[in-house]
Amino acid sequence: MVQEQKGETSSGMYTYKHHGDKGVDIHEIFVKKSRTRVLLSYCGLILLLAIVCRSLLGKEKLCLESVWSVTFGILVAKCLQYKPVKKESVVIMPSFGVQLEIHFWSGRVDRHFVPIGKILKPLLNECVTPVTCYWSLALLLRDEEELKLVFQKFRPPVKMLVPIWRALCAFTDSECTSRHSTVSKPNRSEA
Amino acid sequence: QISHAMDGQSRKHRILMVSDFFFPNFGGVESHIYYLSQCLLKLGHKVVVMTHAYGKRSGVRYVTGGLKVYYVPWRPFLMQNTLPTLFMTFPIIRTILIRERISVVHGHQAFSTLCHEALMHARTMGYKVVFTDHSLYGFADVGSIHMNKVLQFTLADIDQAICVSHTSKENTVLRSGISPDKVFMVPNAVDTAMFTPSSNRLSCDEIIIVVISRLVYRKGADLLVEVIPEVCRLFPKVRFIVGGDGPKRVRLEEMREKFSLQDRVEMLGAVPHAQVRSVLISGHIFLNSSLTEAFCIAILEAASCGLLTVSTRVGGVPEVLPDDMIVLAEPDPEDMVRAVRQAIDILPGIDPQIMHRRMKKLYSWDDVAKRTEIVYDRAMQSSNTNLLDRLPRYLTCGAWAGKLFCLVMIINYLVWCLLEFLQPAEGIEEVPDIGPLHIHSDSVDDQCEAQRN
Numbered sequence: 001m002v003q004e005q006k007g008e009t010s011s012g013m014y015t016y017k018h019h020g021d022k023g024v025d026i027h028e029i030f031v032k033k034s035r036t037r038v039l040l041s042y043c044g045l046i047l048l049l050a051i052v053c054r055s056l057l058g059k060e061k062l063c064l065e066s067v068w069s070v071t072f073g074i075l076v077a078k079c080l081q082y083k084p085v086k087k088e089s090v091v092i093m094p095s096f097g098v099q100l101e102i103h104f105w106s107g108r109v110d111r112h113f114v115p116i117g118k119i120l121k122p123l124l125n126e127c128v129t130p131v132t133c134y135w136s137l138a139l140l141l142r143d144e145e146e147l148k149l150v151f152q153k154f155r156p157p158v159k160m161l162v163p164i165w166r167a168l169c170a171f172t173d174s175e176c177t178s179r180h181s182t183v184s185k186p187n188r189s190e191a
Numbered sequence: 192q193i194s195h196a197m198d199g200q201s202r203k204h205r206i207l208m209v210s211d212f213f214f215p216n217f218g219g220v221e222s223h224i225y226y227l228s229q230c231l232l233k234l235g236h237k238v239v240v241m242t243h244a245y246g247k248r249s250g251v252r253y254v255t256g257g258l259k260v261y262y263v264p265w266r267p268f269l270m271q272n273t274l275p276t277l278f279m280t281f282p283i284i285r286t287i288l289i290r291e292r293i294s295v296v297h298g299h300q301a302f303s304t305l306c307h308e309a310l311m312h313a314r315t316m317g318y319k320v321v322f323t324d325h326s327l328y329g330f331a332d333v334g335s336i337h338m339n340k341v342l343q344f345t346l347a348d349i350d351q352a353i354c355v356s357h358t359s360k361e362n363t364v365l366r367s368g369i370s371p372d373k374v375f376m377v378p379n380a381v382d383t384a385m386f387t388p389s390s391n392r393l394s395c396d397e398i399i400i401v402v403i404s405r406l407v408y409r410k411g412a413d414l415l416v417e418v419i420p421e422v423c424r425l426f427p428k429v430r431f432i433v434g435g436d437g438p439k440r441v442r443l444e445e446m447r448e449k450f451s452l453q454d455r456v457e458m459l460g461a462v463p464h465a466q467v468r469s470v471l472i473s474g475h476i477f478l479n480s481s482l483t484e485a486f487c488i489a490i491l492e493a494a495s496c497g498l499l500t501v502s503t504r505v506g507g508v509p510e511v512l513p514d515d516m517i518v519l520a521e522p523d524p525e526d527m528v529r530a531v532r533q534a535i536d537i538l539p540g541i542d543p544q545i546m547h548r549r550m551k552k553l554y555s556w557d558d559v560a561k562r563t564e565i566v567y568d569r570a571m572q573s574s575n576t577n578l579l580d581r582l583p584r585y586l587t588c589g590a591w592a593g594k595l596f597c598l599v600m601i602i603n604y605l606v607w608c609l610l611e612f613l614q615p616a617e618g619i620e621e622v623p624d625i626g627p628l629h630i631h632s633d634s635v636d637d638q639c640e641a642q643r644n
Contacts, residue, residue, distance in 0.1 A: 012618065126251040126622075130264050131282040133251075133290065135620070158620050 009160065011094050013069040016160040025092040025171075027164045032118030033105060037082040060095070085153045090164055092171050100150060116175050118142055122150075122168035124161060137161045139168075204567050205237040205292055209309040210299035211272050213242040214254065217464045219488050220300050220325050223379055225254075230560030237624060239291050241284075243273045243305060251458030259624060261287055265305070270444050275304040277599065278606050284312045285610055289619045295567050296347075297321045301328065301338060307345050314348055314581075315603045319570045323347065323353040323361045323377075327485045327506050339366045340588075344596050347584045350570040353377050353504040353563065356507025359485040368587070375569075377562045378511075381491035388497030388543035389472040396428065398535055401474030401498065403434040403462060404481070404489060411503060412479030417524035418480065419443075420450045422531050429535070430455050434462040434470050471496040476534050482522055484508050490517065495550045497543020501534045503527070513553075517548060578604050 007018040015030040043152040049074035055066035084105040097115040104110075120140040125147070127136050135158040138147035150164070208228060212220040228238040233256075244250075244262040252260045263283055268274040288296070296313040298306035301324050310320045322345060329335040346352060352374045355361040360374050360439040393399070400422070406412040416439075419431055433443060433456060440458070447456050462470055471477065477493035479502040486507045490500045494516050502508050504519040511517075518537075520530035578600070585596040 004416060040402045128263055129282075131279075131286075132614075133261070133283065133286050 007163070011157050011160065014154065014156045014160060016163075018163065023094065025167055026089060027092075027167065028087050028089040029151065029154055029160060030087045031085060031154060032088065033084050033086075034082075038084070040080045041082040044077040048077040080096075088151050088154055090150055090168075092167060094171070095175070098171070100148075100152075102153060112149065114139060114141070116172075118144075119172055120166075122165055122172065123147070124158070124165050135161060137165055137168075143151070202568070202571070203235050203237070204560045204564075204571070205298045206231065206239070206297065206567065207288065207291065207309075207313075208238060208240045208294045209242070209296060209303075209306050210240075211303040211305045212300060213240060213244055213260065215245055215248065216271065219379070220484070222488070223323075223325065224299055225258075225381060226380070226389050226556040227560055227563060228258050229256050230556045231563070232258060233557070233566060234560055236321060236564070237291075239287070239293070241287060241305070241309065243267055254623075259291075259625075263305075267429060270302075272303060273305045273308075275308065277308065278603065280308045281312050281603070281606055282307065282610060282614075284309050285316065285607070286619055288313065288316065288318060289616050290622050292621055293318065295319045295570060297323065297567075299323050300325050301342050302326065307341055307558065309351070309507045310345050311600075311603060312607075315578075315607050316573060319350045319567075319573065321351045321353065321566060322349050323355070324359060325355060325485055327359060327362045327483050328366060330366065340592060342367045343588045344585070344590070344599075347588055347596070348581050349373065350573045351375060352568050353566055355379050355486040356510050358507040358510065362485075375562070375566050377559055377566065378554070379486050379488050379491070380559045381488060381495050381550065382556065383495050383547065383551045383554070385469050386468050386471070386495035388495075388547050392543065393473075393475060395475070395539060398426070398429045398476065398538065399432060399474040400476045400501075400531070401432050401434070401471055401493070402430060402478045402480075403467060404479065406433075406435050406437035406439040406443065408598065409482055410437075410438065411482050412437065412442065414480040414482075414503070414527065415478075415526060416442050416446045416476075416520060419456060420446060420452065420529045421524065421528050423450070423452055423455050425528065425532070426535060429531075430457070430460065432457045432459065432470065432474060434459040434467075436461040441509045467492065468496060470526075473499060474498060475538055476501060476531070478531070479503065479508070480522070481505060481508070482526065487511055491550070491554060495547055495554075497541070497546045499534050499538060499541050500532045501527070513549075516549075557585070 006020060009016045013032045016028065017028045020024055051069050055070055086103045086105045089101045089103070091101065095100065095116065097113055098119065100112045100114070102110040118141050120142050123138050123140055125136050125138050127134055134155050136155070137150040139150060141148055208224050210220060210224060212218060213224055214221055224240060227239060231238050238258060240258065240260045242260065242262060243266070244264045249264045251263045252262060265273045266282065267279070273280070286294070296309060296318050298310045298320070300306060306322075310322060313320050328338055330339065346369040352363065352369060354363050354376055355376055355378055357376055360371070360376050363369070364371050364374060402415060415433075422429055423431070430448045443458065446454055447458070459470065471493055475498065477490065477498040477500045479487060479490055479500065481487065481503055482505060484506040487502070490502055490508070490511055493500055494512055500512060500517040502517060502519060503522040505522060509519060518530045518534045520526040555603060582597050584598060585600060586593040588596055
């Protein structure tokens with residue numbers, strides 16, 4: 001596998017790597033695994049286990065109170081659940097489209113392919129929530145009302161998003177011009 | 192001193208305007224913030240506006256001239272005001288202040304909870320703060336007492352304050368106990384380019400009196416109900432056009448029915464802001480019956496369109512127009528009818544075009560922006576003080592209130608320390624300045640041309 005290393009930057013908990021592989025452009029963002037979150041998720045599971053054991057092994061019969069406590073335990077365990085994401089990558093395939101991938105530490109990979117014809121424009125968007133404001137990279141898609149977020153789980157800093165946005169812009173512009181030139185060719189041959 | 196003044200002139204500020212009241216709402220405060228921001232942008236300053244989300248309008252928007260607006264998704268809970276949470280708005284305000292590299296925070300309108308919270312948090316973080324009061328308030332009823340206490344808290348530690356008229360300055364100083372030296376008087380203005388008189392002069396066979404206001408108690412809708420039938424009885428060639436909507440509209444409709452004035456009084460309902468000029472130029476006289484008014488931009492708009500104004504002598508209204516452009520009356524039906532008679536008598540001598548030209552010289556938003564710039568320069572010169580030096584200023588607010596305010600500021604400071612620990616300022620990325628949008632639109636057109644070729 002011929003990999004062409006094009007760049008790597010690191011900032012806080014995020015690391016950005018850019019490399020090419022057989023003509024395909026790959027941008028990856030890695031995040032460090034958070035030990036605190038792992039610990040908290042185990043605590044949630046232990047709490048749920050303790051509540052279930054208490055309900056089953058306790059001398060009282062199963063009643064409404066035990067149902068509520070088990071439900072509460074499930075909710076807490078769900079909130080503290082941590083499915084750590086190892087990296088999110090953007091694979092730009094010339095003439096085909098863009099593949100968005102989420103790689104988990106467990107080995108599972110979620111992939112989503114966006115064909116080139118569907119992409120109208122890549123955008124750097126400022127998102128405002130009730131407590132904060134951050135940058136996100138999104139794709140404006142044809143015939144779709146909602147933007148497609150490139151990074152679903154992460155909020156990397158804007159200095160890492162800018163080179164990816166530039167690469168996506170160059171990709172969509174080059175596909176646009178090649179489509180325009182193929183459309184104009186028959187006219188020239190007629191003339 | 193001269194070199195210091197020169198430094199003040201050349202320094203460009205980065206201003207955050209905060210209020211619950213902004214576009215897409217239309218009103219005095221909203222248009223004040225909008226026009227002032229546009230003129231400050233023209234002077235080379237950076238302006239960002241922060242307000243709450245209006246329905247689906249949420250997030251960052253850019254309006255005319257590259258003015259950036261943050262519509263923060265906090266729900267309004269009462270009369271367009273954000274829910275007052277004291278400390279929960281601190282994270283988003285801190286983020287905006289750091290990422291936009293703000294130097295001055297300018298809050299508008301005493302009735303806006305977001306404004307008070309933003310000024311409190313900005314003060315805790317050490318930014319310079321300026322406050323503009325747009326309305327007059329009373330002293331005696333429960334609502335006013337509460338409002339005045341909140342205002343006392345905000346103005347106890349403000350750098351500079353602005354009021355829109357001398358009457359408003361007196362009112363603000365009395366309500367809040369702030370030193371008069373800190374209060375500047377910068378009036379509102381009117382967009383004279385938008386409010387121009389009709390090119391054809393209306394004939395004086397039939398005299399049309401225009402009323403455009405919200406039909407609420409505060410704007411004197413009850414006075415109108417008394418005045419209109421009397422004027423119609425005394426002057427057969429007078430017609431009324433009433434624009435606006437509100438709870439008192441029902442009373443006006445009843446008045447029309449009772450005195451059979453359907454052909455003499457036309458009710459237009461709510462008039463969109465873009466159509467206000469076309470309604471104004473259809474009349475000769477503008478009638479304003481407000482019971483209280485700090486400034487009254489409506490009569491400026493009417494004068495700019497060449498209408499003679501009849502108004503109640505309340506609040507800051509006497510300061511707004513020269514004596515030959517306005518006829519004042521006490522807020523009493525008989526005196527108002529007398530004023531309308533006087534206005535009808537002097538009407539033939541009024542030239543709308545001359546009136547409009549005079550208004551252009553008297554009022555302009557560029558002048559307001561330059562005067563506000565001086566206020567910002569003065570605010571930047573005030574010294575930085577730490578929390579312990581600032582706390583005694585709150586103790587003057589009252590026996591119990593003073594101690595409560597000190598406690599609130601101490602907790603605010605602790606919340607700030609917590610936020611600095613959880614999300615250090617270095618982690619908040621600064622936003623690059625985007626130039627005026629017309630430059631970008633030119634380059635896009637060029638690109639399209641190139642692609643077509």
